[in-house]
Amino acid sequence: MLVVLLSSALLVSGIEPAAATSPEDTAAQQLADRYAPVVKLQDSAANCSEGEHYRPIDVQSVLGNQQVALRGPWEPPDLIKTQPQGKDLGLRYPGYFLDFPGDPLRPACDYANWSAQLNSQYAPTVYAHVAGDPKYPDQLSLEYWFFYIFNDYNNTHEGDWESIQLIFDAPTPQAALTTQPAAVGYSQHGGAERAKWGDAKLELVDGTHPVVYPAAGSHANKYGQRLYLGRGSEGLGCDDTTRPEPAITPKVAYVPMNRADYLAQYPWLGFEGRWGERQRSFFDGPTGPNMKESWTAPIQDAESTWRDDSTVVPAGALLGPSSTSVFCAAVGTGSNLLRETLDRTWLLALLLALLIAVVWFAASRTRWTDADPLPARRPRAWGQAVVSAVQLFRRRPGLFAGFAAALGVLSLVTVSLARLEAARRDAPTDLSAPTQTATGFWAALVALAVTLLTIATYVVLLAAVMRTLDQLDRGEPVTTTTALRDVIRWPLARAAAQYVVVVVVLTIFVATIPLAVYYAVSRAFVVQVLVAEHCSGGTALRRSRRLVARRWWRTAVPLTLVVGAGLAVGPIAGIVLLLATDWSPTLINVVSSILFALAMPIAAAAVAYLYFDRATQRPPEAGEPLDALRSA
Helix, strand or coil, X not given: CHHHHHHHHHHHHCCCCCCCCCHHHHHHHHHHHHCCCEECCECECCCCCCECCCCCECHHHCCCCCCCEEECCCCCCCEEEECCCHHHHCCCCCCCEEECCXXXXXXXXXXXXXXXXXXXXXXXXXXXXXXXXXXXXXXXEEEEEEEEEEECCCCCEEEEEEEEEEEECCCCHHHHCCCCCCEEEEEECCEEEEEECCCCXXXXXXXXXXXXXXXXXXXXXECCXXXXXXXXXXXCEEEECCCECCCECXXXXXXXXXXXXXXXXXHHHHCCCECCXXXXXXXXXXXXXXXXXXXXXXXXXXXXXXXXXXXXCCCCCCCCCCHHHHHHHHHHHHHHHHHHHCCCHHHHHHHHHHHHHHHHHHHHCCCCCCCCCCCCCCCCCHHHHHHHHHHHHHHCHHHHHHHHHHHHHHHHHHHXXXXXXXXXXXXXXXXXXXXXXXXXHHHHHHHHHHHHHHHHHHHHHHHHHHHHHHHHHCCCCCCHHHHHHHHHHCCHHHHHHHHHHHHHHHHHCHHHHHHHHHHHHHCCCHHHHHHHHCCCHHHHHHHHHHHHCCCHHHHHHHHHHHHHHHHHHHHHHHHHHHHHCCCCHHHHHHHHHHHHHHHHHHHHHHHHHHHHHHHHHCXXXXXXXXXXXXXX
């Protein structure tokens, strides 16, 4: 009776009583201390939307907090209690949820600022629990649970529970102390990744403490410094662990094995609601550890949900935009758009309607028929220019395959140079290597060289394709080799350098970005003019401006669509393959690069046809080069 009265008094005062210690719990706590994880969180950034601003924290940081409320499941959610304590959550409350300060759909810096305040008051904490599985009586699970106040990933939501799990081939904690774990599982979104004890990917400190790399924002637990690509149970998007801070060793809060004992010490482990604001879809707050199958049937859950590896985003550069990089960016952008429109369906409907209207308007304002690729020098609508380029590809596939191969060879130079910095730092250079951020003078120099070579490659492609069309139009024989060889006959470097420098300088200052866009479109035909009209770089820039004058929008839209399609074909196909197949990212990026190499010469041909359309309607003026329409 005295014990009951004392426990009641402690609960009323808000102090959680210590659980009774049994020999089994004593051994289990020793086990928990022996294998306590070492955590390498990602580096934080000054910008609250970048890096990692959340730590695995003591649950007491949100219980009894005046900024937290317990709400009911009705519409609108009713306020049940402010500053709920652990004993309040112990009453279970299925369908209820904790409401933290902020809006998870538009978090801004609210949660990051709140996290900084809580981190200064509470030490990093993990909750350790040893559990058996009725279906596997000869095995034991040691779980470490991490609680974060916010998930700042694609699916932003309040509260976040993650875990790692060690499995022992032992029936009791006492027996587990005499052996090593058989396997380890790190939780990652809807699943977990397995490692055998002693695997190379499992990093250990002092031989027993597994090192965990929580991904920035999502807190998915990873085994190393990588950029991971998520599909299916791996989550949708990309998890980044490439910039870890120095390791921390969170405080281990031991959770007794017996349910009655752990509820006495941690009554919030009886809560059946959600640890975060209720929202639609995957923006919903999560349930707690006690609601997971890994808590009640840990070995069964491991057998059904653990996988042997995670998908790594290839670090090596390939030709054209990387499908995996575009996938990472596209998922993040799509998630942001969904968040902004989830509770404003009218805005989503408006955006979709505008997109459909723009595509329909652009497609209906052009002609697609009567698109014979030769003669090249004749007026064409932009739709005809695209179809003409495709028709030319169909008639001369060998010629375009040659351009694709040449583009690939030229781009290999940039790929090799991009790896130079990694090799200088003795970093891995294989396509599955860790994604590191190179810094310093040499890294900046290599990045500049890669950029310049990439621009040069595209300029050479535009000139070679234009030379090909010019010769075909004149009835002259042409091959890939001769077209590329003839490129050196024109002053491309000076004109291209002036074009790029002006655009870059105007882009640096936000106020002059519209001028950069205007300049980029109005001088977009400089390469075509140089090749077809045999003039100097300065004259070509002026001539391009006159060709576009008074037709700026009619030039900007087709150019954007044509060049954008050429750049997007590979990544879009890659994203489809990523979602629809289990191919490796490296193979998918190779396929994407091949499609890019084929698409860009076609896009270059379409741009050349757009130039011919402008040139036929606006011949050179007095003092300019000879008429582009005159045959040589």
